[in-house]
Amino acid sequence: MSDMYDTQSLVNAAGGAPGGLPVQEPHGPGEPAKPSPDGAREKPRSLWNDAWHDLSRKPMFYVSGLLILFLIVISIWPGLIASASPLACDLAKSQDGPTSGHPFGFDQQGCDVYTRVVHGARASVSVGLFATAGVTVLGSVLGGLAGYFGGWWDAILSRISDIFFGIPILLGGVVFLSVVKGGNVTTVSIFMILLGWPQIARIARGAVITAKQQDYVQAARALGAGNARMLLRHIAPNALAPIIVVATIALGTYISLEATLSFLGVGLKPPAVSWGIDISQASSQIRNAPHMLLWPAGALSVTVLAFIMLGDAVRDALDPKLR
Amino acid sequence: MSEPILQVRNLVKHFPLTQGVLFKKQIGAVKAVDGISFDLYRGETLGIVGESGCGKSTVAKLLMNLEQATSGEVFYKGQDITKLSGRALKAVRRNIQMVFQDPYTSLNPRMTVGDIIGEPFDIHPEVAPKGSRRAKVEELLDVVGLNPEYINRYPHQFSGGQRQRIGIARGLALNPEIIICDEPVSALDVSVQAQVVNLMEKLQDEFDLSYVFIAHDLSIVRHISDRVGVMYLGRMAEIGTDAEIYEHPTHPYTQALLSAVPVPDPEAREHRERIILAGDVPSPANPPSGCRFRTRCWKAEDRCAEETPLLAVPTRFQGAGTPAEHESACHFAEEKDPVGSHAA
Numbered sequence: 001m002s003d004m005y006d007t008q009s010l011v012n013a014a015g016g017a018p019g020g021l022p023v024q025e026p027h028g029p030g031e032p033a034k035p036s037p038d039g040a041r042e043k044p045r046s047l048w049n050d051a052w053h054d055l056s057r058k059p060m061f062y063v064s065g066l067l068i069l070f071l072i073v074i075s076i077w078p079g080l081i082a083s084a085s086p087l088a089c090d091l092a093k094s095q096d097g098p099t100s101g102h103p104f105g106f107d108q109q110g111c112d113v114y115t116r117v118v119h120g121a122r123a124s125v126s127v128g129l130f131a132t133a134g135v136t137v138l139g140s141v142l143g144g145l146a147g148y149f150g151g152w153w154d155a156i157l158s159r160i161s162d163i164f165f166g167i168p169i170l171l172g173g174v175v176f177l178s179v180v181k182g183g184n185v186t187t188v189s190i191f192m193i194l195l196g197w198p199q200i201a202r203i204a205r206g207a208v209i210t211a212k213q214q215d216y217v218q219a220a221r222a223l224g225a226g227n228a229r230m231l232l233r234h235i236a237p238n239a240l241a242p243i244i245v246v247a248t249i250a251l252g253t254y255i256s257l258e259a260t261l262s263f264l265g266v267g268l269k270p271p272a273v274s275w276g277i278d279i280s281q282a283s284s285q286i287r288n289a290p291h292m293l294l295w296p297a298g299a300l301s302v303t304v305l306a307f308i309m310l311g312d313a314v315r316d317a318l319d320p321k322l323r
Numbered sequence: 324m325s326e327p328i329l330q331v332r333n334l335v336k337h338f339p340l341t342q343g344v345l346f347k348k349q350i351g352a353v354k355a356v357d358g359i360s361f362d363l364y365r366g367e368t369l370g371i372v373g374e375s376g377c378g379k380s381t382v383a384k385l386l387m388n389l390e391q392a393t394s395g396e397v398f399y400k401g402q403d404i405t406k407l408s409g410r411a412l413k414a415v416r417r418n419i420q421m422v423f424q425d426p427y428t429s430l431n432p433r434m435t436v437g438d439i440i441g442e443p444f445d446i447h448p449e450v451a452p453k454g455s456r457r458a459k460v461e462e463l464l465d466v467v468g469l470n471p472e473y474i475n476r477y478p479h480q481f482s483g484g485q486r487q488r489i490g491i492a493r494g495l496a497l498n499p500e501i502i503i504c505d506e507p508v509s510a511l512d513v514s515v516q517a518q519v520v521n522l523m524e525k526l527q528d529e530f531d532l533s534y535v536f537i538a539h540d541l542s543i544v545r546h547i548s549d550r551v552g553v554m555y556l557g558r559m560a561e562i563g564t565d566a567e568i569y570e571h572p573t574h575p576y577t578q579a580l581l582s583a584v585p586v587p588d589p590e591a592r593e594h595r596e597r598i599i600l601a602g603d604v605p606s607p608a609n610p611p612s613g614c615r616f617r618t619r620c621w622k623a624e625d626r627c628a629e630e631t632p633l634l635a636v637p638t639r640f641q642g643a644g645t646p647a648e649h650e651s652a653c654h655f656a657e658e659k660d661p662v663g664s665h666a667a
């Protein structure tokens with residue numbers, strides 16, 4: 001044995017005698033299995049089961065969920081709670097206050113504000129949903145693939161998204177919508193998808209790159225998993241949370257962007273019924289007839305808030321670390 | 324210990340250093356692994372030690388084909404696995420598995436323990452028929468000393484040691500012949516390290532496994548290994564049985580490394596000599612010529628800069644029959660350490 005180090009102490013440093021380290025096993029194989037806390041055998045539960053279980057105990061989820069459900073129902077069947085036509089207007093009643101049967105009063109053209117607020121939900125909700133769905137699908141597929149495969153695809157896609165990021169959204173909206181000359185739900189949604197996808201693509205790319213470097217992805221690769229399994233089982237679920245959060249916040253933004261574009265006169269145009277149009281028309285009369293502005297603006301704010309609250313609740317539920 | 328199950332020959336991995344975003348230009352390479360050769364025999368544990376950044380983990384990734392080797396071969400039963408892809412690679416993966424360093428990142432946080440340990444069966448459905456998978460997973464949990472009732476829990480509900488057991492169970496699922504362990508215990512508490520190492524030894528006997536055990540903790544490596552390889556800056560400095568390496572090291576780097584092991588006995592501590600190396604480990608992007616260790620070696624002469632020492636049994640020890648007769652990549656390999664005479 002060399003005098004410069006002591007072999008026995010080398011072994012001692014590992015914590016015990018050479019034959020086997022004297023340690024206490026937390027649960028010996030021979031020991032009977034402890035019953036689970038529930039008493040019964042736990043049922044297999046997937047991530048989404050668990051997320052649902054978690055959501056179902058959150059008041060915020062119910063409040064926002066019911067609001068959104070209500071909004072969707074009145075977007076599809078506005079006649080359920082407002083049977084009159086939003087275009088049946090009587091100039092004689094211009095700017096009149098609330099009366100019986102017309103709880104929100106009348107606007108500049110003498111249209112019933114209540115009817116118009118109810119009918120206006122359809123434009124906002126459909127633009128918001130179409131734009132968000134398009135942006136999320138396009139953005140996460142492009143960004144996710146760029147992050148996963150890297151290389152040329154990634155370099156080109158990142159530069160293209162830089163270009164789109166450079167376009168001011170309102171200027172872009174004014175130019176695009178005056179060029180296509182048809183401010184309706186479809187063109188406004190398409191515009192938002194065209195300009196909105198790089199935001200989600202960047203988030204998705206970053207999230208996928210982070211997930212890709214995790215050891216559990218390497219472990220799956222070491223097991224021989226193919227690209228599809230890696231992307232769907234390991235990367236997508238772990239990259240989804242930031243995308244969901246950004247997408248729900250974006251949904252609210254798209255609804256207010258629709259209102260903004262309509263307010264500026266390039267989005268939806270009368271005779272379409274939209275909160276943005278009503279807010280635009282009411283804004284000049286805010287001193288004479290504040291009710292004309294407050295109801296559509298209030299409806300817009302509540303809608304945006306409901307989607308953001310839902311996004312928050314869903315994010316909490318999808319993150320097992322918070323559970 | 325008869326036939327080698329894994330033969331590594333001149334394995335090289337250079338990571339290119341590039342400049343530019345769109346038009347990448349290679350301006351150099353990090354020579355993470357630069358010509359490593361060793362054999363792994365059936366049923367043995369080969370420990371690989373070395374300090375941070377010497378290329379240990381890259382070796383593990385190369386052996387798993389998680390990184391594409393720049394050159395060199397890894398033969399598994401005569402088949403070069405660095406050239407394999409697709410179905411053939413997938414087949415080899417059944418027999419070579421890995422246990423990762425950090426049990427906090429090596430388990431997918433969104434999958435239950437049952438899904439994590441059962442995933443190998445999803446990827447290789449021929450190993451276990453669909454109906455038997457749950458039973459197999461429960462059996463694996465039991466084998467690694469975890470309660471099979473935990474099958475539906477998520478990784479975050481477990482401690483570090485328990486998580487590493489889950490990682491080991493996943494590695495065992497396909498009944499592999501070789502398990503590459505990349506610092507499997509260095510993220511764990513000392514008490515838990517011992518449990519996990521003992522478990523791994525037990526499993527080795529039970530399933531006739533061969534381990535490549537990568538670590539920087541010399542004591543743990545000595546405890547578990549049959550043979551030990553010492554790495555420095557992408558090359559193997561010395562390789563031999565654990566007694567040869569720990570008690571009769573002939574490479575100056577090994578001697579210095581061993582002199583740095585903490586000694587718990589104060590009496591012994593006073594009588595030993597520490598070899599304090601000068602300077603830092605050179606950058607693997609620009610390693611020294613000849614012997615990689617020469618910039619910090621007290622024995623270095625001109626020859627060391629010109630001539631790369633090969634990993635071979637030094638001539639003076641050939642046929643000596645002593646424990647010093649093992650492979651050492653040094654021109655001036657000596658057993659007794661003459662630190663006092665040369666250091667001045």
